[in-house]
Amino acid sequence: MNSxxxxxxxxxxxxxxxxxxxxxxxxxxxxxxxxxxxxxTYDRESIERWLFSGKHRDCPVTKQPLPRELDLTPxxxxxxxxxxxxxxxxxxxxERFPTPRPPIDKSQVAAILDEAMIPQTRMSALQRLKSVVLxxxxxxxxxxxxxxxxxxxxxxREQEECSDGDEALAIxxxxxxxxxxxxxxxxxxxxxxxxxxxxxxxxxxxxxxxxLLLLKSLVPVMSPVKMSDLREEFFSGIVKGLxxxxxxxxxxxxxxxxxxxxCCKRNKVKAVRAGAVLxxxxxxxxxxxxxxxxxxxxxxxxxxxxxxxxxxxxxNAAGIAVVSQKMLRVSQLATAMSVRILxxxxxxxxxxxxxxxxxxxxxxxxxxxxxxxxxxxxxKDKAKEILRLHSRVWTSSPCLAPQLxxxxx
Numbered sequence: 001m002n003s004x005x006x007x008x009x010x011x012x013x014x015x016x017x018x019x020x021x022x023x024x025x026x027x028x029x030x031x032x033x034x035x036x037x038x039x040x041t042y043d044r045e046s047i048e049r050w051l052f053s054g055k056h057r058d059c060p061v062t063k064q065p066l067p068r069e070l071d072l073t074p075x076x077x078x079x080x081x082x083x084x085x086x087x088x089x090x091x092x093x094x095e096r097f098p099t100p101r102p103p104i105d106k107s108q109v110a111a112i113l114d115e116a117m118i119p120q121t122r123m124s125a126l127q128r129l130k131s132v133v134l135x136x137x138x139x140x141x142x143x144x145x146x147x148x149x150x151x152x153x154x155x156x157r158e159q160e161e162c163s164d165g166d167e168a169l170a171i172x173x174x175x176x177x178x179x180x181x182x183x184x185x186x187x188x189x190x191x192x193x194x195x196x197x198x199x200x201x202x203x204x205x206x207x208x209x210x211x212l213l214l215l216k217s218l219v220p221v222m223s224p225v226k227m228s229d230l231r232e233e234f235f236s237g238i239v240k241g242l243x244x245x246x247x248x249x250x251x252x253x254x255x256x257x258x259x260x261x262x263c264c265k266r267n268k269v270k271a272v273r274a275g276a277v278l279x280x281x282x283x284x285x286x287x288x289x290x291x292x293x294x295x296x297x298x299x300x301x302x303x304x305x306x307x308x309x310x311x312x313x314x315x316n317a318a319g320i321a322v323v324s325q326k327m328l329r330v331s332q333l334a335t336a337m338s339v340r341i342l343x344x345x346x347x348x349x350x351x352x353x354x355x356x357x358x359x360x361x362x363x364x365x366x367x368x369x370x371x372x373x374x375x376x377x378x379x380k381d382k383a384k385e386i387l388r389l390h391s392r393v394w395t396s397s398p399c400l401a402p403q404l405x406x407x408x409x
Contacts, residue, residue, distance in 0.1 A: 036071070112132070126167040193218065219256075230270070232273065280296050314354050
């Protein structure tokens with residue numbers, strides 16, 4: 001121990017701070033130094049974030065594998081030295097950080113969960129559990145491993161219209177369960193999707209946002225059978241989430257949900273019946289942010305994969321116009337999505353009024369212009385195919401400028 005302390009006291013200083021006081025991950029002064037099995041010391045928050053991200057199971061410095069059961073030994077000696085250094089340099093504006101509290105363990109979490117099962121103490125227990133979950137990655141993992149997720153689901157199910165249910169829903173989202181954890185939760189709670197669906201139509205804005213966030217995480221782990229069995233109410237709830245514009249995060253979650261579940265024709269039709277096409281077009285009309293435009297166009301492109309979706313686009317007075325407007329104005333990806341939508345309409349729903357509208361709103365002109373700009377070859381080929389499909393109608397129209405007509409394929 002004496003040789004260890006001597007090495008610390010004599011270590012080289014970098015910008016006035018001894019290098020052994022700095023965490024090898026964050027390069028910041030350690031507030032809660034802990035030592036892993038390889039003998040290297042890190043700040044607790046940094047090493048827990050490194051390990052609990054799910055991407056690493058090795059020591060960042062030595063690259064040696066670490067045991068599956070995480071064993072972090074508090075380095076009290078180093079912490080006291082760092083605190084003493086802070087006191088010594090107080091005149092330089094350095095503040096001494098408080099001694100960290102011991103991390104919560106499973107027995108303490110179990111006691112909180114027991115209180116959450118009693119109606120009289122449920123809300124206070126949930127509030128304490130929420131503060132534990134938000135404390136650190138380690139605390140969040142400890143709560144997850146204690147089986148809290150199933151209890152939270154049961155509270156949400158039983159208290160759908162009460163503040164207890166809202167608090168439980170917020171905690172379940174904050175747990176950030178892994179894909180494996182979400183899959184197990186879905187298997188054990190077969191009615192979870194239905195419970196969250198009812199929240200979308202009944203609860204307040206904050207609960208609606210949490211429900212959308214949780215559904216977004218659940219969609220990737222749904223089985224094909226469960227996905228194809230999603231009810232009409234599910235799609236109505238997602239569309240309502242888009243329409244209500246609770247928050248940008250909620251809108252993004254709703255779009256990601258639709259992207260994930262509309263991979264099969266059956267669900268595309270359900271989404272169209274729920275009014276998704278109308279809402280997507282309305283959102284596109286006022287949207288200028290690049291990423292959101294791309295997501296809106298991507299979902300609209302998916303829905304144009306069914307006849308019902310294309311019919312809604314061409315029936316909407318702003319449908320073809322807004323898609324044409326986004327071409328060459330947002331990004332290459334948005335342009336590609338717009339061309340795909342126009343291709344679906346021009347090839348599969350080419351009525352004379354639709355073709356005339358494509359001319360009048362500038363869709364044909366944009367496609368001709370696309371052939372003159374620098375873009376991917378596949379995109380140009382798609383545009384050429386659209387123009388060739390109806391060349392007899394469009395090349396004889398006065399709506400097409402002569403300079404664009406010259407580039408007509």
